Amino acid sequence: MKKEKTKFVCQQCGFESAKWMGRCPNCDEWNSFVEEVEKEDDKKSQQGLLTSKVELLKDVEAKDEDRIKTGIGEFDRVLGGGIVQGSLVLIGGEPGIGKSTMLLQVSDIMSNFTKVLYVSGEESSRQIKLRADRIIGGKQDIYFLAETNINNVEKHIEKISPGFMIIDSIQTMYAEESTTIPGSVSQVRQVTQHLMRLAKQNGITTFIIGHVTKEGSIAGPRVLEHMVDTVLYFEGDRTQSFRILRAYKNRFGSTNEIGVFEMESQGLKEVKNPSEVLLSNRDLNAPGLAVISSMEGTRPILLEVQSLICHTNFGLPRRMSTGIDYNKFVLLLAVVEKKCGINLSQSDVYLNIAGGLKVQEPAADLGIVSAVMSGYLNVPISNDICFSGEVGLTGEVRAVSNLERRISEAKKMGFKTIFVPYMKMEKTEGINVIRIKNIIELMDIFKN
Incomplete structure (x- = not known):
């Protein structure tokens, strides 16, 4: 005999309540509670056969995870060296950012090694075929299934036994055990549990596409990200061609690793040397420009910082930043005014990281300060100078990590001088390293 009980679940964080509430006490979201019917089986019906077994870890035979190289270097880099068999990977991003395009390209490559099943709850076979003709062409040896019922998907998996599977998207799938609508907290949790069991028991590598909320996080409960092996996010502006694939969780590799891609008419193309591409169109003689040596994961990347300073007649000058945290930007402006005697109270200050990338590490501080000084004094910085260092509230330049790799990247890109913090380091040839x-001390580079 089955019993039913009603509960209310927050669709943002998964918080459960016995009654409806206007505001979630866990995530403070308004009007997010939805009524769900939970079915409970009797204890006897819940008892099943014991199929698992206990093992000593030292008796388990294991070797390095067999990884499959996709041939897309940037994609393999983010995953930690390739795709691990039987792993469950969640990939999220804004609509139109390139999630389905990337996985369609990966599916074409994986079809050379194993059977590939592409499950779509959003598009028909004809729609996928049109995109496949444009992006991958070729043999297109990919099985396609237009289905939203995860129980039916499981039956098809038993028939064709794929080794690689794509679910597009998790919010469109539903399980028969749950009575709620697709995309709800209960449905997302149930479907993910189905997929995790299929992936681990049958060794099926599964990629899940997830929609994001307006805040940029994966829609649905946070438990979804905890259940999967790897969480990838596509970042970038749809109006620009560059896309950043970033790993936020990876059980088989390092986190915070990134891959850089460029969107073209034939799909996503990997950018093997991001520094060269991002600096290719810079103006060499314009004031307000500085180059920083930044680290994204384990990769050093050179980025251009652009500043624009204009006189204003209003009492409250404007501050605007793109690609860097606004509060950090305002803090650095205050340090420049206090320590360098530069008066910005009558000026609007705008800051931009060229290429649409976002910089979150403190090593960009020195380049931002230099760009602001250059823009205010209207004196261009030499095109063979770059910067790397953190700036404190007293104006001191603090040490940063992986300094040797930053200097090596600047040297490789043809820079002759780099300003870095005053710290112990090995002697470097081929580039002038100025420790401040x-x-x-930066004021010296603006003196004629």
Whole structure:
């Protein structure tokens, strides 16, 4: 005999309540509670056969995870060296950012090694075929299934036994055990549990596409990200061609690793040397420009910082930043005004990281300060100078990690001079390394 009980679940965080509430006490979201019917089987019906077994870890035979190289270097880099068999990977991003395009390209490559099943709850076979003709062409030896019922998907998997599977998307799938609508907290949890069991028991490598909310996080409960092996996010502006694939969780590799891609008419193309591409169109003689040596995961990347400073007649000057945290930007402006005697109270200040990338590490501080000084004094910085260092509230330049790799990347890109913090380091040939203790010392590069 089955019993039913009603509960209310927050669709943002998964918080459960016995009654409806206007505001979730867990995530503070308004009007997010939806009524769900939960079915409970009797205890006897819940008892099943014991199929698992206990093992000593030292008796388990294991070797390095067999990884499949996709041939897309940037994609393999983010995954930690390739695709691990039987792994469950969640990939999210804004609509139109390139999630389905990327996985369609990967599916074409994986079809050379194993059977590939593409399950779509959003598009028909004809729609996928039109995109496949444009992006991959070729043999297209990919099985396609237009289905939203995960129980039916499981039956098809038993028939064709794929080794690689794509679910597009998790919010469109539903399980018969749950009575709620697709995309709800209960449905997302149930479907993910189905997929995790299929992936681990049958060794099926599964990629799940997830929609994102307006805040940029994966729609659905946070438990979804905890259940999967790897979480990838596509970042970038749809109006620009560059896309960043970033790993936020990876049980088989390092986190915070990134891959850089460029969107073209035939799909996503990997960018093997991001520094060269991002610096290719810069103006060499314009004031307000500085180049920083930044680290994205384990990769050093050179980025251009652009500043524009204009006089304003209003009492409250405007501050605007793109690609860097606004609060950090305002803080650095205050340090420049206090320590370098630069008065920005009558000026609007705009800052931009060229290429649409976002910089979150503190090593960009020195380049931002230099760009602001250059823009205010209207003196261009030499095109063979770059910067890397953190700036404190007293104007001191603090040490940063992986300094040797940053310097090596600057040297490889043809820069002759780099300003870095005053710290111990190995002697470097081929590039002039200037170690400074305070941002006041930067004023020397603007003297004629």
